[in-house]
Amino acid sequence: MALLEIDGASKRFGATTAVDDVSLNVERGAFYALLGPSGCGKTTLLRMIAGFETPDSGRIFIDGIDVTGLPAYARPVNMMFQSYALFPHMDVAGNIAFGLRQERLDRRRIAARVDEMLALVQMSGYARRRPHELSGGQRQRVALARALAKMPKLLLLDAPLAALDRKLRAETRLELTGIQERVGITFLVVTHDQEEALSVASCVAVMDRGRVVQTGAPAEIYERPASRLVADFVGEVNLFEGELTAGFNGLALVVAGFREPVPLPCGTRLPEGAAAALAVRPEKVVLSHAPPAGFAIAATVSSIGYLGGGSIVHLATEQGMALKAYLPGAAASSFGRGAPVWATWPPDEAVVLTQ
Amino acid sequence: MLGFGFLYAPIVLLVFYSFNASRLVTVWAGFSTRWYGALLHDGAFGTAALTSLEVAAMAAALSLVLGTCAGFGMARFARFPGRLVFGFALLAPLVVPEVILGLSLLLLFVACQSWFGWPSRGMLTITVAHATFGACFVSVLVRAQLAGFDRALEEAALDLGARPWTVLTRITLPGISPALVSGWLLAFTLSLDDLVIASFVTGPSATTLPMAVFSSVRLGVSPEINALATLFLCVVFLLVALAGWLMARDERRRLFGRQV
Numbered sequence: 285m286a287l288l289e290i291d292g293a294s295k296r297f298g299a300t301t302a303v304d305d306v307s308l309n310v311e312r313g314a315f316y317a318l319l320g321p322s323g324c325g326k327t328t329l330l331r332m333i334a335g336f337e338t339p340d341s342g343r344i345f346i347d348g349i350d351v352t353g354l355p356a357y358a359r360p361v362n363m364m365f366q367s368y369a370l371f372p373h374m375d376v377a378g379n380i381a382f383g384l385r386q387e388r389l390d391r392r393r394i395a396a397r398v399d400e401m402l403a404l405v406q407m408s409g410y411a412r413r414r415p416h417e418l419s420g421g422q423r424q425r426v427a428l429a430r431a432l433a434k435m436p437k438l439l440l441l442d443a444p445l446a447a448l449d450r451k452l453r454a455e456t457r458l459e460l461t462g463i464q465e466r467v468g469i470t471f472l473v474v475t476h477d478q479e480e481a482l483s484v485a486s487c488v489a490v491m492d493r494g495r496v497v498q499t500g501a502p503a504e505i506y507e508r509p510a511s512r513l514v515a516d517f518v519g520e521v522n523l524f525e526g527e528l529t530a531g532f533n534g535l536a537l538v539v540a541g542f543r544e545p546v547p548l549p550c551g552t553r554l555p556e557g558a559a560a561a562l563a564v565r566p567e568k569v570v571l572s573h574a575p576p577a578g579f580a581i582a583a584t585v586s587s588i589g590y591l592g593g594g595s596i597v598h599l600a601t602e603q604g605m606a607l608k609a610y611l612p613g614a615a616a617s618s619f620g621r622g623a624p625v626w627a628t629w630p631p632d633e634a635v636v637l638t639q
Numbered sequence: 640m641l642g643f644g645f646l647y648a649p650i651v652l653l654v655f656y657s658f659n660a661s662r663l664v665t666v667w668a669g670f671s672t673r674w675y676g677a678l679l680h681d682g683a684f685g686t687a688a689l690t691s692l693e694v695a696a697m698a699a700a701l702s703l704v705l706g707t708c709a710g711f712g713m714a715r716f717a718r719f720p721g722r723l724v725f726g727f728a729l730l731a732p733l734v735v736p737e738v739i740l741g742l743s744l745l746l747l748f749v750a751c752q753s754w755f756g757w758p759s760r761g762m763l764t765i766t767v768a769h770a771t772f773g774a775c776f777v778s779v780l781v782r783a784q785l786a787g788f789d790r791a792l793e794e795a796a797l798d799l800g801a802r803p804w805t806v807l808t809r810i811t812l813p814g815i816s817p818a819l820v821s822g823w824l825l826a827f828t829l830s831l832d833d834l835v836i837a838s839f840v841t842g843p844s845a846t847t848l849p850m851a852v853f854s855s856v857r858l859g860v861s862p863e864i865n866a867l868a869t870l871f872l873c874v875v876f877l878l879v880a881l882a883g884w885l886m887a888r889d890e891r892r893r894l895f896g897r898q899v
Contacts, residue, residue: 336797357797357801362799365795371792372792372814382799
């Protein structure tokens with residue numbers, strides 16, 4: 285049995301439907317990410333699980349118990365807020381102890397638990413500090429410790445890394461997965477940052493306009509997107525729209541901006557004449573100065589963006605179709621701006637999308 | 640500068656002459672604290688001051704309770720029948736002339752007394768009258784502070800298992816405590832200062848300090864009044880400074896909190 289089961293939950297605010305008939309299962313011990321652009325309803329869904337919003341229809345089960353009608357304070361769920369929402373008039377220890385005090389535990393046990401949580405997030409020396417005396421990263425740790433102190437069955441994290449700067453974000457990401465493994469609590473993260481979702485989660489659900497459009501492991505979402513939207517939202521992608529035609533061996537895609545049809549992966553089973561899109565990740569694109577054997581697209585380099593670990597090369601075909609390729613290391617240095625190049629990719633590394 | 644001069648020069652002079660040894664208010668005859676001594680032995684002013692403080696403390700407490708409820712109503716409930724009217728009704732006493740306020744309250748109390756035989760005019764009626772307009776000031780302060788209060792804090796507390804009542808007493812009220820403290824102090828000073836409304840609604844049993852001062856000044860200004868006014872000024876200044884300091888501290892904390 286899944287720890288969290290959402291069964292057809294919907295929520296409308298006036299004329300807009302924030303969450304539209306969402307069903308979702310989160311397994312025990314998972315690090316689950318809800319990924320989607322802002323306004324896709326992921327935060328509303330999170331607030332429904334926490335108990336701050338009531339769904340208009342549908343049910344929510346946690347550990348097999350229907351919590352749909354339960355108030356927030358009666359649910360075995362804790363949340364880490366995007367703004368952290370630390371109580372400004374209490375010190376760090378007071379913040380962490382707040383939830384435990386509501387359970388009327390005796391003082392010694394509360395104190396022990398607070399120390400334990402402080403040690404977990406490596407903030408042991410800061411028990412007497414006030415939130416305004418802490419840095420952003422330290423506040424984030426306190427917020428995490430406070431949310432974990434009651435040992436919830438499910439921890440909700442609303443964009444936990446959004447407020448941190450880039451370097452700190454990478455470190456915190458690692459720590460977060462470490463802590464999750466140590467405490468063994470199921471984490472549900474909401475984020476619009478695909479890097480954050482792919483790197484921490486064991487399972488990702490992509491949301492758009494109130495609906496879950498794809499669920500799967502991060503690699504699956506990235507390598508085998510189910511729709512144009514997912515392919516475009518998760519990572520960089522070249523999307524070619526066209527029409528299917530019988531090709532040299534198997535199906536090919538006629539794309540308006542290319543001179544010859546593009547070969548499709550083997551085993552593509554779609555009727556001839558159907559409209560489809562081909563998604564090619566920039567790192568799958570291979571560039572060469574001379575025309576390679578087999579399928580290739582002639583193009584010129586329009587610009588090169590240096591990223592440190594590699595470069596992103598923007599290309600344009602004669603017909604004006606734009607294309608991007610990611611070259612690792614210094615491989616891009618042999619291509620100058622305006623140089624004619626040939627672009628190709630292994631046909632099986634591309635994904636055909638009909639949605 | 641001229642404006643400040645006109646405002647503060649008389650006050651400075653008043654304080655200065657309160658230490659005058661002479662019985663004549665405008666003739667300087669050396670430093671003395673005899674009028675402060677005389678004030679201590681003057682029973683009438685003592686009783687009046689006590690009445691004033693008692694009324695002010697009670698009215699401020701009552702204002703705080705009523706004003707906080709009203710402020711919550713206005714800040715938290717986006718729509719309820721009569722919200723607009725309620726909002727205007729809260730602001731009106733801040734702009735309605737005191738004479739009209741006093742007169743209308745007097746009429747109300749008289750009517751009440753003739754129908755129910757209660758309340759007889761005196762300290763109680765002054766307290767109630769002061770509480771009504773003090774509550775309006777408190778509600779404005781509370782509403783403003785609640786507007787800037789982060790609702791996520793309340794949600795976090797709920798999420799951590801606190802019941803709504805615990806959230807109110809442990810999170811929300813401490814969060815808006817600067818408004819509560821300065822609201823109480825404001826209501827207290829307003830009540831302490833008020834002459835007009837108090838004169839309207841009082842009865843023979845209760846005389847507040849401003850009333851005592853006003854009636855004695857009509858018979859001529861004595862240096863004793865100067866001394867009294869100086870003490871009064873000190874109390875009011877202290878309270879205003881306290882309220883200002885509390886609000887400034889809160890503001891600083893908030894700014895500092897954002898910076899880090």
